[in-house]
Amino acid sequence: MNLIFRLIRVMIAALYDQWRGRRLTLLGESALRFRVWPTDLDLNLHMTNARYFSVMDLGRTDLMIRVGLGNAILKNRWQPVLGAANVRFRRSLRPFQRFTLVSRVLCWDDKYIFMEHRLETAQGVAAIAVMQGAFVARGSVVTPAQVLAALGVDDPSPPMPDAVAAWQPLTVAAVT
Template identity: 75%
Template sequence: MNLIFRLIAVTVMAVVAAWRGRRIGFLDSGSLRFRVWPTDLDVNLHMTNARYFSLMDLGRTDLMVRVGLGRAILRNRWQPVLGAANIRFRRSLKPFQRFTLVSRVLCWDDKYIFIEHRMETDSGTAALAVVQGAFVARGRVIPPSEVLAAVGAACDSPPMPDSVAAWRGQPLTAVA
């Protein structure tokens, strides 16, 4: 609930940016500036792991609106969902520290869109994540080709990075 104000702010800023002609292309990066607030902290007084993912949700919201998917999502009742996420933490984010979240579409296959999120500080990358997402509606996954058509983008996927291909191909195994 404490992210509701950030969600409202990000959504309004993205809509205004898109309306003013500052849309971005499907393969362009979007960036958002944040500060670590006390409500983002864990008992170690750095940003809690779960908050990284919550803020990345906002990065994807900004990306979807700024590439022009907002209307298609509402009109078609598409729901963006994640199928998997892989994150690497490199540096802690301390109280009141400023950072930039950079989000971009890496590639896609016939079902999923792979998005990279980087949390950058003056000292370098604090965290790097790749998420596997899709849009669903009426019990089916919307193919990325249909998503691209909704924004008038007619392009092939960039080559899938080896790390994403290896991660994507790993079967799920139970931990004993």
């Protein structure tokens, strides 16, 4: 990961909150504050598209730790992976501009967990993304039910938003 210092900061803050007993609920929102640094810029002098994805990785890491999945991930050797992403860029992030990344779980099905990331500024939403993610271990997908069990939760998924249901990535059979 090319954001090692940001990653260290995020992990220390999340672990500190865990130690203090401040845990997010599964459907709670994680909020991280950042600033656009010169290393985040492209030739147009705004944050490069690839950096949005890297920052969103930090949001998912923070969310996983804050909801209490850290130990289960390490113990079971789960690896978080993305299956798909849908991002909408609304406005540019300029050099040294402050922004907040808000990450949350939207819903889940039998195989995937769907998350939302919003990059917000004082002027409004700069970008919004829906991610389809899962955990894998030993070559197979860890079901959301197993993930929830590790958290001691057996709640049903919130209703899948219509936009997420319509967006769900195409299957291989649908493409061929």
